[in-house]
Amino acid sequence: MNIPEGLVTVEGLAVMALLTLMGIGSYIEKEPTAGRKAMMLLPVSFVLVLLGYWDYPGKIWVTGIIGLSILVFGIYLFVPAFLFRKKKEAFPKGRIDERTVMFSRKELKPGSDRFKKYYAEHPEHFRKDEQFRQQPGLLSKDAVFYNSLAFVAAEANFFIVDALQDRIEPPVSLEKQIIEPEEAADFVKNWLLKIGVKSVGITLMRDYHWYTVGGRGERYGKPVLPRHRYGIAFTVEMDEEMVKAAPRSSIIMESAQRYLQAGTIAVQLAKLIASLGYEARAHIDGNYQVVAPLVARDANLGEIGRMGLLMTPELGPRVRVGVVTTNMPLVPDKRIYDDSMEDFCGKCMKCAENCPSSAIPFEKQTKIDTVRRWQIDSEACYSYWCKVGTDCGRCMSVCPYSHADNLMHNMVRWAIKMFPNFRWWAVRMDDLFYGRKPAPQKIPGWLKVITQVNSKGKQADISNQDKPEKCSDLSIKDQNIEQPER
Ligand code: SF4
Ligand code: SF4
Structure with missing residues (x-):
């Protein structure tokens, strides 16, 4: 031969x-x-x-x-990345008022003083917010993907997350233990990995990590003081099978489970640190004082992708993030900016193509608050959640980074990181094998409900749990919305 x-x-x-x-x-x-x-x-x-x-x-x-x-x-x-020019990382300068965030706006009670004041100050949000208010709502019986089992399972999770709210900032022990920062950081990381987190990192807290003013519950309108020096961020994995059926009911069940897992671990960690004699606060679902994805990014856990979520090197966006801030001396991780993810997002756009509410931009990053990034239409996204009753997650389920953490996909993710010319082809390969617009998978068999009745006494359409539908079937039509009395 x-x-x-x-x-x-x-x-x-x-x-x-x-x-x-x-x-x-x-x-x-x-x-x-x-x-x-x-x-x-x-x-x-x-x-x-x-x-x-x-x-x-x-x-x-x-x-x-x-x-x-x-x-x-x-x-x-396979031309290596070091032969290409690397992009510089940019850091936001301003801080966000939590009251403007979608999850705060959804808590405004129509007709209340707070409601009137907010929309008087932000009239640009009113019309968009009325769209989600006209939908059945998250976990509603009248929502498109109502599933009595999945929805009550999610509610059970949120019930316990609510019970954790009183414990996010445990009393600090008067007996302070002196631990070397290296040892403390090493212990915290190893312990968290041992109890089930996927990745963990530590960052110095910066101004832009903190909201300026609280936006939810009793914190509404109260200034947020950036009072802790360190942020410990970690991720927990979301189950692939439950995510692949997104936006069907299994996704909200899984999200709720991971919010609970991340919240429990965060409260556990805050308690441990407080018992050592240092201030600590757990930031959990419904009670964040920080922008968790930014803290996680700076703790070197990943990058912010096109869909606006943290993209981790191991599982892409298929994670939930937990954060604990503290004054216990720690050693922060060295931030190593990985520009391969943003470059890949620039070529991929799969989340934008599959988003049922067209909330994810196709365009290049734009400069927002001195930083080039993608900005999703959070109002359109949330309206869709309120229509289908789940937190959708379609973007997460189709993202090529979300595949399992195994040899085959890790090889691809590694090649994406190391070889810029490989990235465009990796997108095409993902399209070829998994589909450019893959149909959502079926919910797991054990989650199927034979009969269920919605709040109007009608039997809900459960056939949609079995049939793969096109994303376009799920789009939200524009509605005529009147301006409110002010
Ligand atoms: S689907 Fe593609 S464009 Fe969207 S976040 Fe994932 S990698 Fe980026
Ligand atoms: S509507 Fe769904 S796919 Fe679109 S951004 Fe929101 S969660 Fe992602």
């Missing part, structure tokens, strides 16, 4: 090995369509192997041209 023949044979075997890994991995991940496609491509790669073995006229030219073309393409794909 001469060099061109050997080259084509080795290339054919390498492609076959990758496709086999992909096929088997996909079946294990319950992605039969991707597995089938990988297996269907196997014979094509086998032809490459045969081209090196068979005898036919002009073999040296055929193998030479094909072998060399594949080699050149491979070299182009």
